[in-house]
Amino acid sequence: MKKILLLGSTGSIGKNVVNLAGMFPDHFKIVGLAVNSNTELLEEQVKMLNPQIVCITDPDKGADFARRFRGRLTVMTGDRGLEELAASSDADTLVNAVVGEVGLRPTYRALESGKDVLLANKETLVAGGHLIMPLAERMKRRIIPIDSEHSAVFQCLDGRSMDEVRRILLTASGGPFRDFDRQALLNVTREQALNHPRWKMGRKITVDSATLMNKGLEVIEAHWLFGLPYDRISVVVHPQSMIHSLVQFIDGSLLAQMGVTDMMIPISYAMAWPERLPLKHKYHLDMQTLEDLSFSRPDQDKFPCLRLAYEAGNHGGSAPVVLNSANEEAVALFLEGRLSFADIPVLIEEAVKKAVFNPAPDLDEIADISCEARIRVREAACDGRFVS
Amino acid sequence: MKKILLLGSTGSIGKNVVNLAGMFPDHFKIVGLAVNSNTELLEEQVKMLNPQIVCITDPDKGADFARRFRGRLTVMTGDRGLEELAASSDADTLVNAVVGEVGLRPTYRALESGKDVLLANKETLVAGGHLIMPLAERMKRRIIPIDSEHSAVFQCLDGRSMDEVRRILLTASGGPFRDFDRQALLNVTREQALNHPRWKMGRKITVDSATLMNKGLEVIEAHWLFGLPYDRISVVVHPQSMIHSLVQFIDGSLLAQMGVTDMMIPISYAMAWPERLPLKHKYHLDMQTLEDLSFSRPDQDKFPCLRLAYEAGNHGGSAPVVLNSANEEAVALFLEGRLSFADIPVLIEEAVKKAVFNPAPDLDEIADISCEARIRVREAACDGRFVS
Numbered sequence: 001m002k003k004i005l006l007l008g009s010t011g012s013i014g015k016n017v018v019n020l021a022g023m024f025p026d027h028f029k030i031v032g033l034a035v036n037s038n039t040e041l042l043e044e045q046v047k048m049l050n051p052q053i054v055c056i057t058d059p060d061k062g063a064d065f066a067r068r069f070r071g072r073l074t075v076m077t078g079d080r081g082l083e084e085l086a087a088s089s090d091a092d093t094l095v096n097a098v099v100g101e102v103g104l105r106p107t108y109r110a111l112e113s114g115k116d117v118l119l120a121n122k123e124t125l126v127a128g129g130h131l132i133m134p135l136a137e138r139m140k141r142r143i144i145p146i147d148s149e150h151s152a153v154f155q156c157l158d159g160r161s162m163d164e165v166r167r168i169l170l171t172a173s174g175g176p177f178r179d180f181d182r183q184a185l186l187n188v189t190r191e192q193a194l195n196h197p198r199w200k201m202g203r204k205i206t207v208d209s210a211t212l213m214n215k216g217l218e219v220i221e222a223h224w225l226f227g228l229p230y231d232r233i234s235v236v237v238h239p240q241s242m243i244h245s246l247v248q249f250i251d252g253s254l255l256a257q258m259g260v261t262d263m264m265i266p267i268s269y270a271m272a273w274p275e276r277l278p279l280k281h282k283y284h285l286d287m288q289t290l291e292d293l294s295f296s297r298p299d300q301d302k303f304p305c306l307r308l309a310y311e312a313g314n315h316g317g318s319a320p321v322v323l324n325s326a327n328e329e330a331v332a333l334f335l336e337g338r339l340s341f342a343d344i345p346v347l348i349e350e351a352v353k354k355a356v357f358n359p360a361p362d363l364d365e366i367a368d369i370s371c372e373a374r375i376r377v378r379e380a381a382c383d384g385r386f387v388s
Numbered sequence: 389m390k391k392i393l394l395l396g397s398t399g400s401i402g403k404n405v406v407n408l409a410g411m412f413p414d415h416f417k418i419v420g421l422a423v424n425s426n427t428e429l430l431e432e433q434v435k436m437l438n439p440q441i442v443c444i445t446d447p448d449k450g451a452d453f454a455r456r457f458r459g460r461l462t463v464m465t466g467d468r469g470l471e472e473l474a475a476s477s478d479a480d481t482l483v484n485a486v487v488g489e490v491g492l493r494p495t496y497r498a499l500e501s502g503k504d505v506l507l508a509n510k511e512t513l514v515a516g517g518h519l520i521m522p523l524a525e526r527m528k529r530r531i532i533p534i535d536s537e538h539s540a541v542f543q544c545l546d547g548r549s550m551d552e553v554r555r556i557l558l559t560a561s562g563g564p565f566r567d568f569d570r571q572a573l574l575n576v577t578r579e580q581a582l583n584h585p586r587w588k589m590g591r592k593i594t595v596d597s598a599t600l601m602n603k604g605l606e607v608i609e610a611h612w613l614f615g616l617p618y619d620r621i622s623v624v625v626h627p628q629s630m631i632h633s634l635v636q637f638i639d640g641s642l643l644a645q646m647g648v649t650d651m652m653i654p655i656s657y658a659m660a661w662p663e664r665l666p667l668k669h670k671y672h673l674d675m676q677t678l679e680d681l682s683f684s685r686p687d688q689d690k691f692p693c694l695r696l697a698y699e700a701g702n703h704g705g706s707a708p709v710v711l712n713s714a715n716e717e718a719v720a721l722f723l724e725g726r727l728s729f730a731d732i733p734v735l736i737e738e739a740v741k742k743a744v745f746n747p748a749p750d751l752d753e754i755a756d757i758s759c760e761a762r763i764r765v766r767e768a769a770c771d772g773r774f775v776s
Contacts, residue, residue, distance in 0.1 A: 155641060158546065164664045169675050236675045246646070251664045252671030253543060253653050254646040258634070265641050276552045276639045283640030287557050287624045288685040297676040 002271070005032040005085060005115075007055075007106055008097035010041040012201075013120045013146060016267045017095050018045060024277055031091050034082055034098070037061045046073065053088060055081040057102070079105070086110040095271075096121045097146070099202070101325070101370055104128045105363060107143075111135045118270040120146035126217050127321045127366050129224030143225065144270045149218050150225055151266035152245035152257035162227060169246040169254075170218055171238040172298060175210040178239060182302060188341035190334065207331045208305075211344055212298060216309020217327075220320050223313055230314050235306065237296045242285065260285050304345040308352065318358040318369045325370040326351035329377040343386050351376050390659070393420040393473060393503070395443075395494055396485035398429040400589075401508045401534060404655045405483050406433060412665055419479050422470055422486070425449050434461065441476060443469040445490065467493070474498040483659075484509045485534070487590070489713070489758055492516045493751060495531075499523045506658040508534035514605050515709045515754050517612030531613065532658045537606050538613055539654035540633035540645035550615060557634040557642075558606055559626040560686060563598040566627060570690060576729035578722070595719045596693075599732055600686060604697020605715075608708050611701055618702050623694065625684045630673065648673050692733040696740065706746040706757045713758040714739035717765040731774050739764050 004021065008014040009030075021028040030049045035042045037058035042065070046054060054069075055076040056062035062077030069075055076084055079102055086094055086106035094110035095118045096103050103121030108128070110117050112135065119125070124132060125143075136143050145151050149170045157165070176195055177185055193210045194203055201209070208214035212235075219233050236246075244266075246256040259265050260283055268277050300307040305327070312323040326348040333339040339347065351373050361369055392409065396402040402423075409416040422443035423430045430453070434442060442457075443464040444450035450465030457463055464472055467490055474482055474494035482498035483506045484491050491509030496516070498505050500523065507513070512520060513531075524531050533539050537558045545553070564583055565573055581598045582591055589597070596602035603623050610621050624634075632654075634644040647653050648671055656665050688695040693715070700711040714736040721727040727735065739761050749757055 155643065158548075160546075166672065234676065243644075246675065248672065248675075249664050250666040251653055251656050251660075252647055252667050252673065253657065253664070254673060254675070255543065256631075256644045256646055258642040258644055259640055265639055268639050269641065272639075276637050276641070278638040279640050284554065284636065285640065285642060287634065287636075287642070287683050288622065290683040293681040293683075295675050295678040295681075 001026065002028050002093045003091040004028055004030045004093045004095055004271075005034075005088070005091045005110070006030055006095045006097070007034040007082060007086070007103070008036075008095075008099070008120075009033040009045055010035045010038040011097055011099065013097040013263060013267060014095075016264055017097065017271065018049065020264070020268055020271055020277070021049070024272075027277070028271060032085055032088060034085055036098070039065050052090060053085060055085040057082055082106050083109045086115075087113045089113065091115060093118060095146075096124065099204075100328070101127060101367070104132075104366065107132055108135065108363065111139050111141050111143075114139060114141065116142045116144065118144050118146055122147070122217050122221060123324060125221040125224040126324045127370065128363070129220070129320075130316070130360055131363065133224050133227075144273055145221075145225055146263075146266055146270045147218065147221070148261075148263065148266045149245040150222060151269055152243075153222065153226060153247055155257045155269060156245070156247040156255035157226070164249050165226075165228070165232075166248045166250050167232040167234055168222060168226060168228060169234045169236050169248065170215060170222060171236050171241065171243050171245050172212065172215040173209065173241045174237040174239050174296075174298070175212060177210055178237065180302075185302065186340065186342050190337065193334070193341060203335060204328065204331050207334060207344075208327070210341070211305040212303040213305035213309060213327050213344075213348075215298070216306045217324065219306075219309055220313040230310055235298050237298050238293065240291060240293050242290060242293055258285060259283070305348065308345060308348055312352055315357070316359070318355065318361050318365075319352060321361065321366050321369045322352050322355040322373040323348060325373040326377045329374045330381075333377070333381050338381055339386050347377050347380055350380055389414065390416050390481045391479040392416055392418045392481045392483055392659075393422075393476065393479045393498070394418055394483045394485070395422040395470060395474070395491070396424075396483075396487070396508070397421040397433055398423045398426040399485055399487070401485040401651060401655060402483075404652055405485065405659065406437065408652070408656055408659055408665070409437070412660075415665070416659060420473050420476060422473055424486070427453050440478060441473060443473040445470055470494050471497050474503075475501045477501065479503060481506060483534075484512065487592075488716070489515060489755070492520075492754065495520055496523065496751065499527050499529050499531075502527060502529065504530045504532065506532050506534055510535070510605050510609060511712060513609040513612040514712045515758070516751070517608070517708075518704070518748055519751065521612050521615075532661055533609075533613055534651075534654055534658045535606065535609070536649075536651065536654045537633040538610060539657055540631075541610065541614060541635055543645045543657060544633070544635040544643035545614070552637050553614075553616070553620075554636045554638050555620040555622055556610060556614060556616060557622045557624050557636065558603060558610060559624050559629065559631050559633050560600065560603040561597065561629045562625040562627050562684075562686070563600060565598055566625065568690075573690065574728065574730050578725065581722070581729060591723060592716065592719050595722060595732075596715070598729070599693040600691040601693035601697060601715050601732075601736075603686070604694045605712065607694075607697055608701040618698055623686050625686050626681065628679060628681050630678060630681055646673060647671070693736065696733060696736055700740055703745070704747070706743065706749050706753075707740060709749065709754050709757045710740050710743040710761040711736060713761040714765045717762045718769075721765070721769050726769060727774050735765050735768055738768055
């Protein structure tokens with residue numbers, strides 16, 4: 001029986017974790033929940049799961065919820081509350097499914113307090129991989145990926161020695177603009193960018209899929225998770241998204257993990273690891289009627305975000321922090337209609353170039369570097385070169 | 389250091405085993421060799437490998453070779469010699485790469501004498517799975533498949549519990565007549581049947597690939613190797629032969645093994661297991677430039693041999709023995725120009741129906757059942773219904 005703290009319980013991954021815990025009550029007990037602001041759904045989850053502790057990061061919603069549940073359960077608030085929750089003692093596993101940099105510190109606290117971390121929060125490793133991975137090793141705790149690509153690699157490796165791995169190959173759908181030429185990419189609208197061909201996801205990550213920055217961030221995560229240099233992490237464009245990623249071994253043999261494009265499979269794998277749980281028929285891909293699968297090389301000239309991510313990853317230190325924060329801000333500006341699609345990598349590249357380099361930022365420095373990068377992008381977007 | 393007895397050292401698999409032993413002298417020492425009749429190549433291999441013992445099953449060639457090498461190495465002859473070699477003490481591993489039923493007894497003797505068996509001989513499990521698998525378990529020895537499909541499944545499973553496996557899926561190229569209609573299949577010539585689109589193989593197995601009997605025999609082998617009932621072993625037509633087979637787990641997740649169509653990879657995997665050996669760049673598939681992969685359901689009406697194999701497997705006992713021997717004889721008749729392509733399954737089905745059923749034949753009974761089935765097919769082929 002795993003005792004789980006679930007951060008981000010009202011998001012799409014969090015809801016699946018709650019569902020799985022309900023389907024397999026002998027395997028999982030959710031003892032703590034954290035949300036940003038959706039206290040309506042949190043209240044339902046509290047009734048159903050009866051956790052000992054919750055956290056609401058939105059201070060007003062948190063204060064209100066605390067008043068209403070006084071005496072019935074421990075309610076924490078704010079980003080500090082999230083950290084405290086992650087460090088609380090009565091659990092062995094943290095599921096980190098929050099979005100954004102706010103996810104980094106709770107991962108750190110969970111490892112520090114001896115918990116395994118099931119990780120769906122990208123920023124944890126992109127910004128803090130150099131702090132998180134050594135801590136996990138020191139504490140002898142595991143970081144198990146929930147993201148479908150990293151779960152695929154994790155499933156293909158399954159404890160094999162990394163000495164036998166030649167490279168890992170992350171598959172990418174290529175996004176909705178895979179076949180656009182450069183000219184067409186200049187005229188991409190928000191509506192087009194938000195229309196992902198395969199996965200239903202939030203707005204920010206959908207744009208990241210269209211620019212290939214999402215894949216770039218995954219490359220950086222993979223570098224930390226699997227301890228491979230960047231020249232042994234490749235990206236393969238695979239529009240059908242049936243192969244979720246691959247590992248190529250030193251003998252040339254490849255293992256690929258495949259399945260329907262539904263996050264239930266990687267979530268259940270991470271939760272049940274090292275076992276597997278039986279899932280319903282609808283999660284079973286029918287190979288005998290599968291459409292044709294195709295593969296190609298990503299075009300880093302047409303999609304500079306992927307190149308920028310490799311460069312930042314190779315540079316290391318604070319570079320991926322700046323990359324990620326600048327990207328978040330540039331995407332927000334694009335969604336606000338204040339930047340064109342093609343401007344996104346331009347602003348990110350400028351931000352990375354102008355940032356002061358820190359070879360090994362600590363948690364506080366990461367927050368400062370991120371903040372500066374965001375301000376720089378906001379300022380640059382106002383300097384008249386871009387659409388308003 | 390594995391000490392290897394290699395049966396079938398002058399065949400295509402045997403030659404690769406010799407090459408690999410030469411490439412990795414710290415890993416492998418070949419201490420015994422067996423061939424059918426190619427004593428010219430055997431002599432070269434003896435000079436290179438300096439084995440302690442050899443066997444030539446052809447009696448005349450064997451006697452000649454024994455005279456010439458008297459005092460320098462132990463020379464055995466005949467099928468009995470093959471058994472003795474397999475049982476000889478100074479080795480821990482038998483590579484069984486002989487073709488035909490003659491491979492069954494050496495596998496038995498090797499297990500009985502405490503050796504692991506790397507298995508490329510189909511007949512061992514098709515005819516004797518009910519004897520071989522319990523023996524391997526009793527002796528706590530392993531049977532490691534060399535065949536690319538079974539190696540793929542073995543790699544995907546890699547020691548995982550079979551409780552977590554929903555089904556295995558063997559891929560089939562579909563053979564050269566995949567898209568032929570029934571009428572066109574009636575007019576298939578020897579030359580067409582011998583022209584396999586993907587793998588270079590011997591004549592008999594190439595015809596088996598065209599009829600899908602090869603896949604049917606592999607289904608029976610998989611049943612024994614992995615201990616799964618037939619309704620959890622599927623065949624997927626995949627003309628590009630890049631995915632060599634797959635395992636679907638209870639959570640819906642699939643693992644697939646992929647690679648270039650070269651037997652070096654599964655051979656090296658079997659030899660090095662549980663490790664992997666570094667192979668040259670030409671054995672590394674480039675996913676980024678891979679052609680489109682397609683998948684479909686095999687048509688068991690158009691290719692009745694696959695249905696016949698499932699039926700014989702499900703029937704168990706002597707049925708697969710009859711199936712296999714009848715097929716061998718029917719294919720030989722086809723290659724002699726005395727049967728049409730479409731007659732092959734007709735003769736096999738008759739032979740299986742007419743044979744006396746034995747629920748658990750021993751080694752001697754298997755030989756008798758096989759012999760009777762061959763005679764029955766030869767007789768039936770002469771009764772005037774078929775092309776002459």
